[in-house]
Amino acid sequence: MRVGGTPSVRVLGLDPGLQHTGWGLIESNGSHLRHLADGVVSTTADLPLGERLSQLFRALNTILELHRPDEAAVEHTYVNKNPGAALKLGQARGVVMLVPSMAGLLVGEYQAMEVKRAVVGTGHADKVQVTDMVKRLLPGAVIRRADAADALAVAICHAHHRASRVAVARMANLAVSQPARS
Template sequence: MRILGVDPGLANLGLGAIEARGSEARLLSTELVRTRSRDDDGARLALLYDAVRAAIVVVDAEVLVVEGQFFHRQRDAAMKVGQALGVVRLAAHHAGVPVSSYGPLQVKQALVGTGRADKAQVAYMVRALLGLTSAPPSHHVSDALALALTHWSAHRVTARAASQRL
């Protein structure tokens, strides 16, 4: 299963793709897409849309994973992330790829085993599970990989439950 995690933002969008087979997951690729604040919002959103469309093709993604809940103190920040998330979802729809979403609590529970985990623990487990020798180039990429790994984990639990019912 090839899973593309996406951490959307208008200025920085993190992409992280993994390939999962049974109990093993390996890194396929990572990308940090940056847009310039001096460009108009339409051009920045178009760049994000194109990057996601391209990544879906390059990694032959079967599913795209985004964060399902956002905790932004500022409305303005929520609006910017929302616009980026909108074009990410549109890119997936245009490519015919389904989108799954998980909340921060689900990510922490899936990767660290407790919803009380902090960001550093999640980032550590991303490296450990994928056997990375260095940290991803940005926390946006690390967060994207964490989402992809959460989907893999949820899928494994579902698959195990199904096999136990047989």
């Protein structure tokens, strides 16, 4: 779909987790957003860490093959109070960053507060507020899991930042192509 001659972009948002990684795919065309798909990749808790990371890797590759996003965005995770849990989450996040990067996609990274600010308007919004705003911004989306809502919020944040970058680049190109007036 094209609006105003601007090509649409498919953005895959990812909310990393070892147990559950949320994903959400939107189409962005300027300020117009459309929900395409979402879900959660869950790993088997009683498997060794390496096998769980492999499950995550394979599932994310399947999502990329199936939905063919143009860009990806990942939420930056915070350090957990439990060092072992933080390390495992970091390893899962590494897989989540690696898969789209290996597919040649631009991968944006956003802090949780930045995502909440882009979607709700305040960096201190709670999960319910984020989910409600994601549903408002993506009419018709049926979101079954909080992890998927979070991933869609990351995709929306990336789309907003992307639109700003495109507008700034367009203005810079205009300034360069216009002759200076004396």
